Amino acid sequence: PSAPNIMASSSRPVLVVLASTSLIICTCGLMRWRARHRAKKVAEKAHQMCTSGPMIDGNDEVERQKLIEKATRRAFKWLSYQNAIVEELQGQVGGLSENKRCMMRLAPDYVLKHIRPDHRGAREVAFYEAVKAASSQSSGAKNKKTRRLFGKFSPIEVFDMLSMWLAICLQDPVVASSEQALIESWRASKRESELLRRLSNFVPAYYGVLQQDILLSSASQNSYQKFVDAMAALSDEFILMQDVTAKFSKPCAIDLKMGTQTYEPDAPDEKRIRETEKYPLQTEFGLRIVSLRVYDPTHADADGGYLTFPKQFGRRLESRAELLSAFRIFFSAGIEGSSSENDSEQKPKTKLRTRVVGNILKQLKLLHSWFDDNDCLAFYASSLFLVYDGDSSRGDATSTKLIDFGHVRRQEGGDPGYKVGLRTLISLFTSLLEDVEPSAE
DSSP, X not given: OOHHHHHHHHHHHHHHHHHHHHHHHHHHHHHXXXXXXXXXXXXXXXXXXXXXXXXXXXXXXXXXXXXXXHHHHHHHTTOOOTTOOEEEOTTOOSOOSTTOOOOEEETTTEEEEEOOSSHHHHHHHHHHHHHHHHHOOXXXXXXXXXXXXXXXXXXXXXXXXXXXXXXXXXXXXXXXXXXXXXXXXXXXXXXXXXXXXXXXXXXXXXXXXXXXXXXXXXXXXXXXXXXXXXXXXXXXXXXXXXXXXXXXXXXXXXXXXXXXXXXXXXXXXXXXXXXHHHOTTHHHHSEEEEEEEEEOTTSTTOBTTEEEEOHHHHHTOOSHHHHHHHHHHHTTTTSTTOXXXXXXXOOOOSOOOHHXXXXXXXXXXXXXXXXXXXXXXXXXXXXXXXXEESOGGGOOOEEEEEEOOTTEEEOTTOOHHHHHHHHHXXXXXXXXXXXXXXXXX
């Protein structure tokens, strides 16, 4: 063979080796870049999920839309709207002002709460979704994850997994750093999830989000006319949740705004001043009475059998003794000769539903224990909603629920202000039981 042919044939293996080496180097470089990019992205997202501040950016329209779509799909799993009847919720306690509207009742035992169009609406839905995710341990969800784990992956997913595996084997410093951050965020997220799972017993059952157009298209116009008129100027999205008063024959309810401050740390000065002026003693007691409704059909001022005390009543309570008197009024339903014997000066009572007070006191102590363990969540402007049956013949069942989560945020150290309010309630209710007449029930 000629010399050029010999040189050409001998250079081929070299070219193949060079090409193969170059391809391997380029592939490894691409895999390293992909692994670093992926690790950073995942670590940043995980870190954001555990950073102090709101659980979701309520002003991000893209995130908000994703959240609402997810919550809407959840609601479809729960309800059939063919025979639904929506009406105004009777006897609502709290949440009523010039810029708010009453809640709606969806038969048989649901309520619809309007989702505020600003950041508070998205944040409240995000909290309910987080509680739902933390408390959901269905076998169906586990099976779905298992099928996904062993199912088919897309080429890019396979490439990413191989890239991460290679980077970890080679101990890439960027990936290792991101991996450590991811582990720490995962631990914080797991801690938060466990806290929310435990708290779920104190949160009304949540079923997702309903759209107004769905409700209107699924029922007769007559049954919804009042609903349409009332909702005309409001947003078309509603949180669907449990009506915690539905199981009570004559529900007596009180709305307590909890915490030593009802504004967030980053609130403007105008908001701080406005909230503080509502009830300056909130910083001392850690609570204020927003409103209460007690069943007392014999009272001259009763409306439909109920006495309702508005927000001005709670803001006028200036001492521990006056708070005690207010709670004596609340826990007097079903006792003969209760609040009808007392005029608007709210004189102390000597009789009250001691077993009801005792049942709620037990729940408050459990809730206080939860807040002792809570080191990452703050519940600014949230309320505690207490309910019992004003018909004493129906027993002494009670309900203790947290509501209003538009200002919940992650916060290092938890919520010491809320604990102040719980300690005040525990002390007050203990005093009620100690001072009551032995023959009260």
